[in-house]
Amino acid sequence: MVKVELKKVSKFYDKIRGVEDINLTIKDGEYLAVLGPTGAGKTSTMYLIAGLLSPTDGSILFDGEDVTSLPAEDRDVGFVFEEYNLFPRMTVESNVLFGPIVKDLDLNESKQIARELFSLLNISGKENNFPDEVSGGQKQRVALARAIVANAKLLVMDDPLRALDAKIREILQIELRNLVKELGLTCIHATHDTHESFRVADRIAVFKDGKVEQIGTPEEVYNNPKSLYVARFLGETTTIDGVIQTLNRKKFLVTEEGARIEIVTDLKDGSEVVALAPAELLDIFPVSEKSKLNYDNIHEATIIDSKCIGEFYEINLSYLNTSVKAKELIGKAVDYKENSQVLVATDKGDFRIFPKKRRRKK
Amino acid sequence: MTEIRFQHVTKIFDRKVEAVKNLSFVIEDGEYISLIGPSGCGKTTILRLFAGTILPTRGQIFFDEKAMENVSIQDRNIGFVFQHFAIFPHMTTWENVAYSPTVKGKSKAEIESLVEAALKSVQLCDKADLFPATLTAPDWQKTALARVLASEARILLLDEPLGALDQKIREEFQVFLRNLVKKEKLTAIHVTHDQSEALSISDRVAVLNKGELVQIGTPTDLLFNPNHIFTSFFVGESDFLDGIVIDDKDDLAKVRIGQRLIEVSNMAIPSGNRVAIAVRREFLKVSKIKQDKKKEELNNFLLGTVIQDQFMGILRRVRIRLENQQIIEAKIHAKHPVHFNENERVKVGINPESARCFEYPKEGISSALEM
Numbered sequence: 001m002v003k004v005e006l007k008k009v010s011k012f013y014d015k016i017r018g019v020e021d022i023n024l025t026i027k028d029g030e031y032l033a034v035l036g037p038t039g040a041g042k043t044s045t046m047y048l049i050a051g052l053l054s055p056t057d058g059s060i061l062f063d064g065e066d067v068t069s070l071p072a073e074d075r076d077v078g079f080v081f082e083e084y085n086l087f088p089r090m091t092v093e094s095n096v097l098f099g100p101i102v103k104d105l106d107l108n109e110s111k112q113i114a115r116e117l118f119s120l121l122n123i124s125g126k127e128n129n130f131p132d133e134v135s136g137g138q139k140q141r142v143a144l145a146r147a148i149v150a151n152a153k154l155l156v157m158d159d160p161l162r163a164l165d166a167k168i169r170e171i172l173q174i175e176l177r178n179l180v181k182e183l184g185l186t187c188i189h190a191t192h193d194t195h196e197s198f199r200v201a202d203r204i205a206v207f208k209d210g211k212v213e214q215i216g217t218p219e220e221v222y223n224n225p226k227s228l229y230v231a232r233f234l235g236e237t238t239t240i241d242g243v244i245q246t247l248n249r250k251k252f253l254v255t256e257e258g259a260r261i262e263i264v265t266d267l268k269d270g271s272e273v274v275a276l277a278p279a280e281l282l283d284i285f286p287v288s289e290k291s292k293l294n295y296d297n298i299h300e301a302t303i304i305d306s307k308c309i310g311e312f313y314e315i316n317l318s319y320l321n322t323s324v325k326a327k328e329l330i331g332k333a334v335d336y337k338e339n340s341q342v343l344v345a346t347d348k349g350d351f352r353i354f355p356k357k358r359r360r361k362k
Numbered sequence: 363m364t365e366i367r368f369q370h371v372t373k374i375f376d377r378k379v380e381a382v383k384n385l386s387f388v389i390e391d392g393e394y395i396s397l398i399g400p401s402g403c404g405k406t407t408i409l410r411l412f413a414g415t416i417l418p419t420r421g422q423i424f425f426d427e428k429a430m431e432n433v434s435i436q437d438r439n440i441g442f443v444f445q446h447f448a449i450f451p452h453m454t455t456w457e458n459v460a461y462s463p464t465v466k467g468k469s470k471a472e473i474e475s476l477v478e479a480a481l482k483s484v485q486l487c488d489k490a491d492l493f494p495a496t497l498t499a500p501d502w503q504k505t506a507l508a509r510v511l512a513s514e515a516r517i518l519l520l521d522e523p524l525g526a527l528d529q530k531i532r533e534e535f536q537v538f539l540r541n542l543v544k545k546e547k548l549t550a551i552h553v554t555h556d557q558s559e560a561l562s563i564s565d566r567v568a569v570l571n572k573g574e575l576v577q578i579g580t581p582t583d584l585l586f587n588p589n590h591i592f593t594s595f596f597v598g599e600s601d602f603l604d605g606i607v608i609d610d611k612d613d614l615a616k617v618r619i620g621q622r623l624i625e626v627s628n629m630a631i632p633s634g635n636r637v638a639i640a641v642r643r644e645f646l647k648v649s650k651i652k653q654d655k656k657k658e659e660l661n662n663f664l665l666g667t668v669i670q671d672q673f674m675g676i677l678r679r680v681r682i683r684l685e686n687q688q689i690i691e692a693k694i695h696a697k698h699p700v701h702f703n704e705n706e707r708v709k710v711g712i713n714p715e716s717a718r719c720f721e722y723p724k725e726g727i728s729s730a731l732e733m
Contacts, residue, residue: 135401136401165555167596195674198674199672218673222675234675279676280675280676281696281697308561310558310597310598310599311693312676330585
């Protein structure tokens with residue numbers, strides 16, 4: 001286990017920014033996901049921590065010790081890339097034992113550790129196969145075993161599951177987290193997939209344009225996104241524009257057409273805002289159930305269309321003159337027929353409110 | 363529109379690799395079909411068989427009842443759209459779309475009318491004179507589609523056509539693509555690794571594994587009536603419980619899982635057989651043991667201990683170790699008011715209609731499904 005600190009770390013490639021002024025602490029034994037779109041600085045951050053790149057500015061500390069100028073091979077970091085980077089002409093076992101042999105570790109002991117890792121990762125029996133004889137998921141498990149076998153205390157992974165099929169990705173997400181926790185590793189895992197970050201991580205750092213936009217537990221960043229950017233990145237949302245108004249000590253968002261939605265906000269009356277409505281928090285009911293519902297907001301809406309996508313129905317609605325998307329788990333007894341009227345019920349805490357930015361003129 | 367029929371089609375490469383095994387199915391006129399399955403399941407081989415770039419080792423392919431073995435790719439009336447756009451960078455949108463009718467030697471007037479109609483269909487008229495470098499990825503894909511339309515193809519083969527697009531744009535494009543195919547009355551075959559894309563875009567979906575057709579059906583069929591353990595595994599999210607059929611007489615069969623008896627859909631597997639019971643994660647009802655004492659709503663349940671109650675945004679996932687030590691996961695709505703603590707004992711309610719039994723695979727579940 002190791003505690004990792006990045007202090008004011010920047011990396012520029014000539015004039016192009018990789019990351020800028022990153023301050024980040026990853027606790028002992030913590031699983032941190034670094035989340036962001038392409039170009040947000042995820043890979044640069046991974047490479048800097050592993051020592052595959054040196055920062056232009058700032059320092060990196062492991063357990064309080066400055067490792068900024070320590071080369072990668074002396075950092076005890078296991079690295080897993082998107083591509084598996086296995087040696088094609090070596091068997092699975094030789095691939096995994098390559099590190100310990102180069103590092104001149106006790107081979108018998110390393111073999112024993114490798115066997116345990118194979119069993120933890122469900123690849124026992126594949127030791128003598130060559131990489132092209134095992135599936136993509138198994139290749140990445142081999143890469144993982146190779147990263148950990150030589151006493152790594154810190155595991156750094158750059159979008160390790162990206163190349164895999166969705167189904168295998170799900171399974172490996174659970175395996176990864178279990179493995180990291182079982183071995184007590186500190187782990188940093190970069191991904192562009194929100195779902196994956198929720199699945200694996202204790203905390204998530206959301207990156208934007210080379211900077212950390214927000215860091216927190218999955219629940220914190222999801223429920224209290226600091227910016228529209230984070231909210232949009234974390235969930236499927238539609239936006240409703242309006243103005244804040246207080247009535248009977250309750251705060252409302254009033255749309256241009258005069259519809260009122262009760263919300264929670266500290267913003268003053270008259271502020272122009274954007275309300276984000278996460279698709280999964282819009283609850284849909286038949287109109288006949290109106291009297292039974294106990295919600296802060298109940299509005300009528302018209303179904304534009306709906307489709308079943310696995311465990312969800314995705315329903316497009318015309319709601320308060322805006323086209324919004326709702327997601328409902330299957331199994332709920334509502335008929336999502338086109339053009340039918342339904343009720344959309346929400347609680348005041350369901351909306352994320354952001355002050356409206358005035359558009360700059362080009 | 364064209365009806366396509368595969369009749370016992372097998373394709374063997376290098377005399378040993380059986381990429382597609384004894385495949386028989388019919389795609390109706392104007393149908394939108396998706397092929398899904400893990401990598402190596404034979405999806406791409408099937409597309410190549412449609413196109414005629416490879417021929418079946420055994421079996422036959424018919425387009426509108428006409429055998430295709432001696433019909434070359436040019437004469438099959440097929441259009442392609444790939445993940446990577448394969449449009450000519452040195453030609454404008456208009457020139458790209460006009461390529462096929464020009465090569466076919468159509469008259470200038472015919473070319474113009476074809477290209478204009480195609481560009482109108484994909485809503486690219488205003489970008490006709492632009493070069494690909496100045497367009498966005500979705501517009502490249504629209505150009506590729508317009509090119510297919512202008513070639514007067516009746517069958518559209520799509521190989522991961524949305525693979526290079528960002529999630530949000532991808533969803534919009536799914537709607538656009540389906541509407542276009544329906545409006546132009548094409549028969550479409552769409553290969554994707556994304557099951558939710560397949561479920562939302564297609565009339566029917568074919569699930570493939572190891573070169574075999576596992577099941578073909580409407581999205582709802584696959585989700586609610588999987589007839590093969592692999593469909594249960596690959597479409598939606600299920601866990602597989604290890605049980606034994608005790609009573610197979612009624613509409614609902616009784617199975618024993620560990621020490622408990624529960625009811626599940628009767629899949630006509632005789633008593634005494636070992637089965638894998640697929641339970642859909644979103645249909646599991648997790649409840650605290652004390653809560654429903656007064657009213658035993660849940661009488662079809664297993665007991666277990668919570669490993670983790672994980673926040674996932676839209677959903678929470680509750681991982682539970684059952685009494686028989688199997689680990690399963692329930693998906694519950696983020697708004698579900700009850701939270702579960704680690705090591706808490708819980709009831710896991712099973713909806714009998716959505717729990718389906720399959721013969722227990724001899725090689726074990728994870729090997730059978732190659733997880």
